[in-house]
Amino acid sequence: MSVTYDDVVAARELLADIAVRTPVVRSHVLSETVGGPVLLKCENIQRSGSFKLRGAYVRLARLSAEECARGVVAASAGNHAQGVALAADAVGAKSVVFMPNGAPLPKVAATRGYGADVVFAGQTVDAALAGARQRAEESGAVFIHPFDHPDIVAGQGTIGLEIVEQCPDVRTIVVAVGGGGLAAGIGLAAKSVRPGVKVIGVQAERAAAFPASLAAGHPIAVEPSSTMADGIAVGRPGDLTYPLVAEYVDQVVTVTEESLSRALLLCLERSKLVVEPAGVAGVAALLDHPHAFEPPVVVVLSGGNIDPLLLSKVLRHGLIAAGRYLAFRIRLPDRPGALAVLLDELADMGANVQDIVHERMAARLHLDEAEVLLQLETRGPEHCDDVLGRLRAAGYTLIFT
Structure with a gap:
């Protein structure tokens, strides 16, 4: 070829x-x-x-009337599936698409919406390809490869x-x-x-x-x-x-x-x-x-x-990768007002608290300790470094997992 x-x-x-x-x-x-x-x-x-519609349509548009009548079968994580389904609908052929288990639900729904029957097979695209090839051999449908044609x-x-x-x-x-x-x-x-x-x-x-x-x-x-x-x-x-x-x-x-x-x-x-x-x-x-x-x-x-x-x-x-989001645990004394002091510190630094979980009962904690899971929005890498530096300077223990 x-x-x-x-x-x-x-x-x-x-x-x-x-x-x-x-x-x-x-x-x-x-x-x-x-x-x-x-x-x-x-x-x-x-x-x-x-x-994916481009290649799929060219492939299906060149099928003979007899091949279209047998239908087509394909395998995809989602995009080739939708391209084949839409192309098959355009040329009047029935389509069956094999997708890996766990394929994104919107892609599955869209593929069905274009008229294809969806079959789940395996955890990877390669496993779905094997299932599609087997169906094509057993049914006589035309296998539409996602790239190798x-x-x-x-x-x-x-x-x-x-x-x-x-x-x-x-x-x-x-x-x-x-x-x-x-x-x-x-x-x-x-x-x-x-x-x-x-x-x-x-x-x-x-x-x-x-x-x-x-x-x-x-x-x-x-x-x-x-x-x-x-x-x-x-x-x-x-x-x-x-x-x-x-x-x-x-x-x-x-x-x-x-x-x-x-x-x-x-x-x-x-x-x-x-x-x-x-x-x-x-x-x-x-x-x-x-x-x-x-x-x-x-x-x-x-x-x-x-x-x-x-x-x-x-x-x-x-x-997180852009340095605009921080997630870590922080140890603080288990006494009234300790959490409020921490939050005041963060507010003073301009860090926006997105989520917070306060834990006081855990085997890893001493009787006089509490632990807070914090998720913070920052202004960027330099601001992240400033927040972490000031927290450490204030005597807090930071834990990253």
């Missing part, structure tokens, strides 16, 4: 009345960080909430065509990498038009199969650890996508959970964009290595489908 520039152009024609030509918006804060223009390619507002790669590559048109002087494109379909398609399309452009792939540190695979010269399977970036938690590069990424992607870097949460917070707070953790991987890479990317830079925000409960957790995580 192979993919060519002409395949991407043909895919664009198929998608003309289906996919949205998503905007690019300038991020002033990231532009200041990098020292040149940084633009965000907003696939988080694509139909179905991510770029020429039509999928060509569909995702249409983003690369849009980027070079919307930002003709682009020097660097930064894109999240899971199985490699998005990065492969964008790299192929963009470099066919602008050979000098650099394409940087970004993986979550806890689910990074490409760096080891590229070093070895062939796809290597890894066991993904739990990561908030579930959309790119893929254990093995595709047989089709691996050589394309090796040829068209200049470098693959990794980012931590802390960097992902800070990037999500920045997109929400400064750009007013709701993006899922996998979708902000490129932004996280810019925050980690601001001078490693030659501007103008275009960062692909690949998806915006995030569970509100996860969003609240990630935002808190991001506030």
Whole structure:
């Protein structure tokens, strides 16, 4: 199997009345960080909430009438599921989607809302893939791979065509990498038009199969650890996508959970964009290595489908990573007024108490001790250091867990 520039152009024609030509918006804060223009390619507002509709529709639109009649089956943590379900509805095919146990409920609900039957299988995308393949073999339905098919790669590559048109002087494109379909398609399309452009792939540190695979010269399977970036938690590069990424992607870097949460917070707070953790991987890479990317830079925000409960957790995580949120235990004498004195100290320092738990009866405490679990909002890292320093100077014992 192979993919060519002409395949991407043909895919664009198929998608003309289906996919949205998503905007690019300038991020002033990231532009200041990098020292040149940084633009965000907003696939988080694509139909179905991510770029996945592009490849899924191209794949399904090229099925024969007999194949459509047999139906399609897919596997996904959520975004490919929604893309396949919406594409299947558009071409009139029945769809069944296998999802890992614990897949975000909004993604499950949206997939069903587009008309697909959802089946839960295993704890990972790879386990769901195995279940989907088995169902396809048993039922005769057409298996729609999330990334390892020429039509999928060509569909995702249409983003690369849009980027070079919307930002003709682009020097660097930064894109999240899971199985490699998005990065492969964008790299192929963009470099066919602008050979000098650099394409940087970004993986979550806890689910990074490409760096080891590229070093070895062939796809290597890894066991993904739990990561908030579930959309790119893929254990093995595709047989089709691996050589394309090796040829068209200049470098693959990794980012931590802390960097992902800070990037999500920045997109929400400064750009007013709701993006899922996998979708902000490129932004996280810019925050980690601001001078490693030659501007103008275009960062692909690949998806915006995030569970509100996860969003609240990630935002808190991001506030901690940004030094604007403190959580710790503090020991104080168990006597009347001791808690009031502590709270007065915090108020005097300008720290905003978000939550407080006062504990007096615990085996770890002496009879004359109490312990308070505090969650504080601060103005930033320097303010955090000031608060902690003043509490210690006042004689309090601080415990971080």
